[in-house]
Amino acid sequence: DAKTTQPPSMDCAEGRAANLPCNHSTISGNEYVYWYRQIHSQGPQYIIHGLKNNETNEMASLIITEDRKSSTLILPHATLRDTAVYYCIVRVAGDKIIFGKGTRLHILP
Amino acid sequence: EPEVTQTPSHQVTQMGQEVILRCVPISNHLYFYWYRQILGQKVEFLVSFYNNEISEKSEIFDDQFSVERPDGSNFTLKIRSTKLEDSAMYFCASSPSFGLAGGNEQFFGPGTRLTVL
Numbered sequence: 001d002a003k004t005t006q007p008p009s010m011d012c013a014e015g016r017a018a019n020l021p022c023n024h025s026t027i028s029g030n031e032y033v034y035w036y037r038q039i040h041s042q043g044p045q046y047i048i049h050g051l052k053n054n055e056t057n058e059m060a061s062l063i064i065t066e067d068r069k070s071s072t073l074i075l076p077h078a079t080l081r082d083t084a085v086y087y088c089i090v091r092v093a094g095d096k097i098i099f100g101k102g103t104r105l106h107i108l109p
Numbered sequence: 110e111p112e113v114t115q116t117p118s119h120q121v122t123q124m125g126q127e128v129i130l131r132c133v134p135i136s137n138h139l140y141f142y143w144y145r146q147i148l149g150q151k152v153e154f155l156v157s158f159y160n161n162e163i164s165e166k167s168e169i170f171d172d173q174f175s176v177e178r179p180d181g182s183n184f185t186l187k188i189r190s191t192k193l194e195d196s197a198m199y200f201c202a203s204s205p206s207f208g209l210a211g212g213n214e215q216f217f218g219p220g221t222r223l224t225v226l
Contacts (some may be wrong), residue, residue, distance in 0.1 A: 034214065043113075043200045043217035044152060096142065096165060097215060099152040 003027065004088045007103040018075040020103050022088030025069040034065060035073045036048055037084040038102070044087065047073065083107045111135045112217035115201050121224045122191055130186045130221045132201030141184045142202040142215060143176065145169070152200065158184065191225045198222050 010026040012018040015033040024033065048055055048062045050071070055062045061074040075082055087102040114133045122128050143155040156166040158176055167218050175187045184203075188195055202215040 038152070042222075043202075043220050046214040046216060049214060089168075095158055096154040096167075097144075097152075098154065102150060 003098075004030045004033075004092045004100055006086075006088050006100065006103045008101065009106065011108055012075075012078045014080060015077055015107050018073075018078040018082065018105060018107070020073040020075075020086050020088075020105065021070065022072070023070045023092045024088070027090050028092075031090045032085070033062065033068075033071050034089040034091060034097070035062065036087045036089065036097070036099075037082075038087070039081075039084040044097075044099070047086075066109050078105075078107045080107050080109060113201055113203055113216050115199075115218040115221050117221060118219070119222045119224070121226065124193055124225055128188050128191055128223065130188075130199050130201075130223070132184045132186070132218055133182050134201065134203030135182055135205075135216055136182070138203035138205050138216075140164075140204045140215075141176075141178070142204075143186045144200045144217075145196075145197040146200065146220075147197045155186075155199075168204075188223075191223075193225050194213065194225055196225045216218050 003024055003026055032049050032051050035047040036044040037047055038044045048057055048060050050062045050064050064071045085102040085104050087099050089097055116131045120128055141158040144152050145155055146152045152169050156170045156176055157164045173189045177185050198220040200220045201218045204215045
């Protein structure tokens with residue numbers, strides 16, 4: 001079973017920041033937080049991952065709380081192409097991915 | 110940018126037939142995976158493969174399934190005798206060796222839609 005809890009769906013206006021929350025209260029010290037997304041009928045796409053520190057790349061930012069029990073994925077300027085299901089995954093590096101149901105993000109024009 | 114490719118994009122077969130789904134992982138990657146997604150359901154892990162052998166498999170991956178890396182580039186999933194319930198999207202993924210600070214993100218292909226009639 002997935003070790004994370006995410007809201008089933010969220011809306012965000014185009015051009016605004018999309019903030020997707022994730023709870024992972026049972027995360028272990030050697031587990032990373034990964035985010036993937038799945039645009040309709042496509043393969044999952046890696047977005048970002050982190051262990052303790054906040055991370056940023058060209059796609060998104062990842063904010064992890066100090067106790068590591070929750071995190072937030074931030075898409076700084078959402079576009080219609082960001083409409084997808086977003087998966088927050090907790091795993092040991094190298095382990096298989098266990099996908100949950102994720103958050104269905106709708107970007108509204 | 111390098112990417113994982115899969116062929117065919119759509120495969121239709123009769124129940125009881127054998128199918129082979131093909132994947133070309135990213136060239137310098139060493140870890141390979143198959144996942145499947147039944148329509149409307151979660152993506153499910155099937156099998157991981159490293160150094161020419163299976164490193165982990167799920168309960169779904171029974172004796173009807175097999176994987177192979179027949180040459181230096183292809184990675185295949187074979188279903189010996191397909192059932193109706195094998196109808197799903199099948200995704201191949203690959204990842205580079207890990208170490209250093211962990212990471213080991215997996216890169217997924219576009220999938221093969223398998224329809225068993």
